[in-house]
Amino acid sequence: MAVVHTGRVLAHVCLGTTGCGDVALAPVRGPGALAVSSSGWLAIAPKASSTITVRRLPTADAPAAPPAAGLLGGESAAFTCTHDAHGRAISSIAMLWPSGRPDAVLRIRYQTRSPPATAARAAGKSLTPADAPMPLAGEVRAARLMHLDRLIFLAEGSRARVYAYSIPDEKDRDDIARLRQMAAGGSYKCRACYTSQSQSITDAAVTNGFVSHIAVLATSAKSIEVLDLAPAAPRVVRRILDAHDRAPHCVSLAADACGGVAHPSGAYELFATSSSAGGPADQISGGIVKLWDLRARGCCRTLSSHSAGSTSGGAGLAGPACAFSPCLRYLAVGSDDRAAYVYDIGTGAVVERLRGGHSGAVSGVAWHPSVPRLATCGYDGHVRLWTPESSMSR
Numbered sequence: 409m410a411v412v413h414t415g416r417v418l419a420h421v422c423l424g425t426t427g428c429g430d431v432a433l434a435p436v437r438g439p440g441a442l443a444v445s446s447s448g449w450l451a452i453a454p455k456a457s458s459t460i461t462v463r464r465l466p467t468a469d470a471p472a473a474p475p476a477a478g479l480l481g482g483e484s485a486a487f488t489c490t491h492d493a494h495g496r497a498i499s500s501i502a503m504l505w506p507s508g509r510p511d512a513v514l515r516i517r518y519q520t521r522s523p524p525a526t527a528a529r530a531a532g533k534s535l536t537p538a539d540a541p542m543p544l545a546g547e548v549r550a551a552r553l554m555h556l557d558r559l560i561f562l563a564e565g566s567r568a569r570v571y572a573y574s575i576p577d578e579k580d581r582d583d584i585a586r587l588r589q590m591a592a593g594g595s596y597k598c599r600a601c602y603t604s605q606s607q608s609i610t611d612a613a614v615t616n617g618f619v620s621h622i623a624v625l626a627t628s629a630k631s632i633e634v635l636d637l638a639p640a641a642p643r644v645v646r647r648i649l650d651a652h653d654r655a656p657h658c659v660s661l662a663a664d665a666c667g668g669v670a671h672p673s674g675a676y677e678l679f680a681t682s683s684s685a686g687g688p689a690d691q692i693s694g695g696i697v698k699l700w701d702l703r704a705r706g707c708c709r710t711l712s713s714h715s716a717g718s719t720s721g722g723a724g725l726a727g728p729a730c731a732f733s734p735c736l737r738y739l740a741v742g743s744d745d746r747a748a749y750v751y752d753i754g755t756g757a758v759v760e761r762l763r764g765g766h767s768g769a770v771s772g773v774a775w776h777p778s779v780p781r782l783a784t785c786g787y788d789g790h791v792r793l794w795t796p797e798s799s800m801s802r
Contacts, residue, residue: 500544502551502562504594506575513575514594516562518543522595550612555619560596561637563612568625570600570637602635602642613659613679617666622702624679626656632681634702651707652683652696658729660739665732665775675736677702682730682741685712697730697741699753711751713758714743731773740782742770748784748794765792 504514518541546565554561560571573596606627614623614637621638622645630653634646662678682697697711714728728742738759739751748770750760768787775782782794 500546500548500564502548502560504560504573504575514573514596516544516560516571516596519545519569519598519601521597546608549609552612552614553616554614556616559599561612561614561623563609563625566604566606566608568602568604568609568612568623568635568642569598570642571596572599573597600637600640600642602637602644604633605629606631610655610657611659613661613664615661615663615676617663620663624659624661626659626681628655630655630683632656632659632700646702648700651681651698653685654683656681656683658682660730660732662732662736665734665736669734669736671736674701674703678708678732678736680730680732680739682728695728695741695743697739697751699739709753709756711739711741711756713751714741714747714749715745728770729772731775733775734777740773740775740784742773742784742786744769746770746786748773748782750782762794765794766790 500517502516503512504516505512520541523540544562544564546567548562548564550561550563552561553559554570558572560573562569562571573594575594604625604627606629608628609625610628611626612623614620621636623635623637623642625633625635627633630650632648632651633644634648635642636645658681660680660682662680663676666676678699678701680697680699682695685696695712695714697714698707699709699711701708728744730739730741732739732753737753739753741749741751743749746763746766746768748762748765749758750762751757752759762782762784765784766786766788770784770786772785773782774784780796783791784794785791
């Protein structure tokens with residue numbers, strides 16, 4: 409399935425759930441982006457392309473399947489926001505695609521709600537409201553599904569918002585009502601809004617595999633903010649000042665990687681943030697990934713054998729992503745030296761350095777949900793699938 413995103417380079421992909429325990433790995437950013445669902449589908453946003461290509465990942469017994477006719481069996485499939493070739497948001501809009509549909513069924517452009525005219529068209533009325541809602545003013549840096557696809561989380565400028573939404577029901581037996589809903593498009597309403605003290609939110613992560621009210625924000629002030637989204641007015645339950653020497657560009661939650669794998673409850677408190685170590689923004693320098701535990705006061709471990717300088721030198725730039733393995737033993741990290749690094753979380757040692765598959769910086773990583781394989785994408789526009797039997801990619 410290829411989903412067209414009109415006239416823009418698509419560089420942020422988030423997959424929805426398909427029932428209990430079907431979780432997408434953390435989305436990644438960059439000129440090439442990819443995400444993997446626990447049912448084994450890989451969504452690819454190629455470099456300098458306005459389409460999403462979806463393929464089933466190969467298993468131990470079956471080769472890779474051709475592009476799929478439908479992405480997932482659940483209601484929601486992909487949720488995206490738009491960035492340029494350097495990972496900077498260029499459009500204050502986020503879009504939602506369901507399974508098997510070539511067009512977006514929901515476009516979030518406004519801060520508080522969809523325009524009343526949308527609801528009027530759905531009801532067959534002609535109405536042009538004078539009090540149109542305010543459009544999104546900041547860059548949409550992160551778009552996530554949460555609460556088992558029931559809610560939408562957006563990080564826009566310095567604000568984090570939670571939306572309730574509805575999309576047209578194609579199974580509606582009333583043909584007239586169904587056609588009106590499809591013509592009007594989806595609707596949404598902001599349920600909660602939080603404004604950060606920082607100038608902007610550079611990345612954010614929430615859990616979608618189960619109901620959780622926790623959100624983790626990375627900010628341009630080099631801080632990390634942990635939010636409780638349960639109340640109507642979200643509150644900060646923890647703020648980590650000067651978490652990195654530079655603004656973090658990626659947040660990855662361990663809970664998003666688990667899928668159907670059972671872990672002790674404490675494992676879901678772990679998350680990782682990634683940034684560059686410093687130096688000139690146009691030069692490759694050391695990369696820093698820090699592991700955090702919501703129950704601990706400080707950083708649990710620092711990983712710094714990879715590089716992240718030329719693509720993540722500023723607060724507005726997206727750098728290499730990181731992702732937990734489903735077993736939570738390893739953390740994969742992209743790197744500017746055209747390699748991907750696999751760290752042992754327990755010891756902090758590099759257990760694998762995957763080289764030879766990319767001619768440019770590795771911008772995204774995603775683990776296969778059921779077999780020991782790792783997908784990487786890079787600035788060269790290629791996606792590679794790595795297996796433990798060989799140091800070279802497929």
